[in-house]
Amino acid sequence: MFIQIIDILGTIAFAISGVLVALDKRMDAFGVLIIAFVTAVGGGTLRDVMIGIEPVSWMRDMTYVYVIIGSAFFAVLLRQKINYLRTSLFLFDTIGLGLYTVVGIETGLVAGLKPIICIALGTMTACFGGVIRDILCNEIPVIFRRKEIYATACILGGLSYFLLLKVMGDSNFVFILSGLIVIITRLLAVRFNLGLPSLYKKEE
């Protein structure tokens, strides 16, 4: 129950982040809805298709569809005021990031895949909705450009998951703790402005 509420909050945050990008690109109402949808379910869809879980998740559980349509509608209506909500949005997005990572990892485990693949699936679930959003908006995906800690937090959380699994055995704590590690890493990185080391001599 608790998990499901967090899941829905994450979906809302991702959907709204999609709406904001689409509005920046001056898309029409249909475009805004699709970008909201793709941002929220794109990562999980890619994961499901690659593993072979079909029909993909959002086709089987209608909650996502309703939540996304609702969020998009709400975000468009309040678009003038949504800037005041940016801090809450950032929090939702970070919570979604942590949760989606662990959901992706566990989906991989259920399919019998190796840990390193599961970590990749977790990161994909959390980050690739945003990647597809950026491709549809004709941008180089933001997570490939900024040296920000974003996908890195997912990878770190994924490593922790398997470490904790070894130490504690299969338990809900593993889920919660490794999700928290993603969230805390991300929060600390933004708070203290930490980033990946630059690969280039002189940044423009």
Added chain:
Amino acid sequence: MFIQIIDILGTIAFAISGVLVALDKRMDAFGVLIIAFVTAVGGGTLRDVMIGIEPVSWMRDMTYVYVIIGSAFFAVLLRQKINYLRTSLFLFDTIGLGLYTVVGIETGLVAGLKPIICIALGTMTACFGGVIRDILCNEIPVIFRRKEIYATACILGGLSYFLLLKVMGDSNFVFILSGLIVIITRLLAVRFNLGLPSLYKKEE
């Protein structure tokens, strides 16, 4: 038989629309062929992959492959004169839109999916070939930008499908009528220059 002829006309129209965009981008012969292919079968492929119908449709029925290669060849040969055909092309494209929508909906129904998901699949089948075409051509997909009634016609046709299904029961009329609703909506919208309401205060 009648349906199949319409299906092929739709495929031809979508393939040719791909060729025209690719030529505008000054692609080479291989690029033109791929863009024609992707525009014609991209939406259905995405649908099949997400539902889990694999190998995807165009790998099982060779008609599509031959029709697309033929159309691309023809369109490239007659590229100087194809502008005279733009009205017929628009008609084919609109007919294809209606037909692909209903085909997508029925594919979803056969897979046991809920009506709202089926409508999404119908819209995807009809519109996402063009979306993938635009991504490969490095453009923001045209259906997300113009306020034109295009995907909206598919959604309307999809809603009608399930309404008619309730009223009339399972019959070929449902197929034909809801396809016609897509087509007529699209024709009327273009004729009277109707569009989605703008989300922005002042359009540039």
Added chain:
Amino acid sequence: MFIQIIDILGTIAFAISGVLVALDKRMDAFGVLIIAFVTAVGGGTLRDVMIGIEPVSWMRDMTYVYVIIGSAFFAVLLRQKINYLRTSLFLFDTIGLGLYTVVGIETGLVAGLKPIICIALGTMTACFGGVIRDILCNEIPVIFRRKEIYATACILGGLSYFLLLKVMGDSNFVFILSGLIVIITRLLAVRFNLGLPSLYKKEE
């Protein structure tokens, strides 16, 4: 054994080509790794998803993952000197092209698909990693733009495969010979600067 070494060399070459493009775009470390990955396994992943071989190949055989991570690390470290290696890279890439084409064809045959579809799958396996790389980097895919012989070599090799299969029956020679035809076509085309005929009156 021999085949597997070539396969790994191809994977390395494709991964490094991804790193070079990502560095040109000034991506961060995570972006570079993802682009390397996608360039090396993107074509095969698309093929597997469309046929329905899931989980896709690189999730089942960890060799790819290790080889790609290693190559990306190596390429980033030596990025100042990698320009001296461009000729060897071109050779690896060409060998990979030949091998991936035949692997794609045979995957299609095992799935019971028709020859023309198998040729499309072979070409997709060899070329679409680069296509996805270019889309993520926000470019029109290079193989659609240059009039260079690249995908055309794969198609030629694919046609030879089925010709040889008819003449020689099922044997390893068919595999090796048609792979060689891809490689030699590509080498000759580059050496003598051959290209597809232009579709346009006056090239800019």
